[in-house]
Amino acid sequence: MALDLFASRRHRLLVARSAMTATEQYLSEVRPVKVLATAVAASTIAGVLGGLVWAALAPPEKFVVVDPGRGAALTGESMHRFDGLALFVCIAFVGGVVLPVALWAWTAARGPVLCVGVFVGAAIGSVVMLGIGIWVAGVVHPRPVDPPAGSVVTLAPGFESALVLLVQPLVASLVVLLLAAMNPHDNLRFTAEDDQNTNGADEETGAAAAGAN
16 A cells, blocks of 8 residues: 555656756746737738738729718728728637637747737737738729719728727637646646657556555
């Protein structure tokens, strides 16, 4: 009985030591600033690409000029405001899922710093996507100068609310939370090699205890 208890305690110490060794090794290799910079840079690049995609897909809105400086939307054209909003939400949702999953594959960077980097990067990426999208759409569909009354003009798509900027950070935070909750290891960084080493130590301990008995 005493030998079994000793073997069990030794096994727990070996597992704890392996986890601490792996964690210290990862922390020495990856600096928090590098993790944050990588997350923000990746999100910014994705935001630029997302803005270009939105500007290419979002439909413009056509108006008929009633008086100088005043216009009325044509029948059915007002629905394009929702189309542009829905496209932005879809692109932001995809970015909020893909980016955290891609960054989570960086095993050495997993932890609170990566979570903060994903959230901050998603927020910055969403702002960049909005800005790039509106700017490119304005270049593709320039605003006419003093159009005559009765003419039909095309205006670039836009947004009436800044709440769309919350989609990507919220989705990214939820994805990181789910990934952390589904991870079976306490340090979130245990690798298959560490598991094999722990299992080997467990087998050695069990064989030693059996031989002592």
